[in-house]
Amino acid sequence: MHRVGNKFTNYNNFYEFSTNKTSVARKAENFVTRPWTVEVGGLVQTPRTFGIEDLLKFPQEERVYRFRCVEGWSMVIPWVGFPLKTLLENVEPLSSAKFVTFETLYDPKQMQSSFYAGIDFPYVEGLRLDEGLHPLTILATGLYGKQMPNQNGAPIRLVVPWKYGFKSIKSIVKITLTENEPPTTWNIAAPNEYGFYSNVNPNVAHPRWSQKTEQRIGEYTRRETLMFNGYADEVAKLYEGMDLKKDF
Amino acid sequence: MDVKFNKVLIFINSLVPLALLLWDAIFGNLGANPIEFFLRTTGVLTLVFLFITLSVTPLRKYFGWNNLIKFRRMLGLYAFFYGCLHLITYSFFDKSLSVSAIASDVWERPFIAVGMFSFFLLIPLAVTSTNQMIKRLGGKNWQRLHRLIYIIAIGGVVHFWMIVKSDITYPFLFALVLAGLLGYRVYAAIEKPKKKLATN
Structure with a gap:
């Protein structure tokens, strides 16, 4: 199990460090994640900058989620963290807030990416506010019962289990509530390949590549991919009336 | 030069990448996604052997290493061999040997279509790589047929380029080398008639 755990945490898409999944852990080895602050603002009643120690004071719980990458592989990961909702309620979103946006740290001194990553930094992501407030959406501060490894997005990252992995932005420094749909990194890079949702x-x-099946890491045959990554009962209602082929 | 000895040498050395791959596979050292690793590596090896095969002519012409021609068909067959492994890995692990799944993949995804097309073009070249087949086809026709390798190599690089999500560094480098290998032939074809004219 330990061995498998090691493998799981050495297979990372974290382009700020490298575009090569197996190089990220090594290149992120000396990534400094203390002190760390997350600036939460925008359309909120009480904007606030949280230190990582404040965020770790929110009650932490373990959540075992399926994680499905847009590249066609998947893992089951025991995250440690707390609902994003807890944080958002703490800053009191205004009624005009419709979206929540996230930004990853970009510090080229610490993050020496590949020669050509092909995407713009800082990495930005976003959710509709109701998606952000959904109880399945968490901010993760650890995995496998340990604090978050650098290569997995230390010290705090988003996890949205029914969306492709790239939505689950890593090493967050900024969360902003906005009225309009924010730009998101992969959508900017290739809008026909990666939608906002x-x-x-x-x-x-x-x-x-087909999204019908997935390669579960640790298995040797492909599995059927499930709608909303198997979380349809919980989240399908968020998208009622939407054409998900158009809003992919 | 001891051609026979060198043939054995190249034959064995060309199997080294496969031996290393299998060794790591057996001991579980192919990383978190061993199938993807195996697929990528056999794909890259196919391109590498295509390029080595394509470098024989420039090396012969430039350095006068004419004996290299004796190994060219074997190198080409290794490209085919690693291409077969690549296709088998994909068909077996990615598609569970389902012909309909492979067919719909070819139909839906251009990069699969390009790769498959290039692989099928390799088959006639592999089949006609015996001495007997050269005799049967005649040298000129054989050579003409085997120029398909240019299209195959371009297809292979395009296939590689298309699968990459955003960091195109490696496919770019492969494209650059291929441009050199093919560019040399264009250059040689332009220069040759000029030289002839000059000596006249």
């Missing part, structure tokens, strides 16, 4: 959906193929 990017819900796991076996019926919408990525132009270059």
Whole structure:
């Protein structure tokens, strides 16, 4: 199990460090995550900058989630963290707030990416506010019962289990509530390939690979990919009336 | 030069990447996603052997290493061999040997179509790589047929380029090397008639 755990945490998409999944852990080895602050603002009643120690004071719980990458592989990961909702309620979103946006630290001194990463930094992501307030959406501060390894997005990252992995932004320094749909990194890079929603959906193929099946890490045959990554009962109602082929 | 000895040498050395891959596979050292690793590596090896095969002519012409021609068909067959492993890995692990799944993949995803097309073009070259087949086809026709390797190599690099999500460094480097290998032939084709004219 320990061995498998090691493998799981050495297979990372974290382009600020490297575009090579197996190089990220090594290149992130000396990543400084203390002190760390997350600035929460925008359309909120009480904007506030949280130190990581404040965030760790929110009651932490373990959540075992399926994690499905847009590249067609998946893992089951025991995260440690707390609902994003807890944090958002703490700053009191205004009624005009419709979206929540996130930004990853970009510090080229610490993060020496590959020669050409092909995406812009800092990495930005966003959710509709109701998605952000959904009880399944968490801010994770650890995995496998330990504090978050650098390569997995230390010290705090988003986890949205029904969306493709790239939505689950790492090493967050800024959370902003906005009225309009924010730009998101992969959508900027290739709008025809990665939509704003990017819900796991076996019926919408990525132009270059099928999303019908997935390679669960540790297995040797592919599994059927489930609608909303198997969380349809919990989240399908968020998208009622939407054409998910159009809003992919 | 001891051609026979060198042939054995190249034959064995060309199997080294496979031996290393299998060794790591057996001991579980292919990382978190061993199938992806195996697939990527056999794909890259196919391109590498195509490029080595394509470098024989420039090396012969430039350095006068004419004996290299004796190993060219074997190198080309290794490209085919690693291409087969690549296709088998994909068909077996990614598609569970389902013909309909592979067919719909070819139909839906251009990069699969390009890769498959290049692989199928390799088959006639592999089949005609015996001495007997050269005789049967005649040298000229054989050579003409085997120029398909240019299209195959371009297809292979395009296939590689298309699968990459955003960091195109490696496919770019492969494209650059291929441009050199093919560019040399264009250059040689332009220069040759010029030289002939000059000596006249």
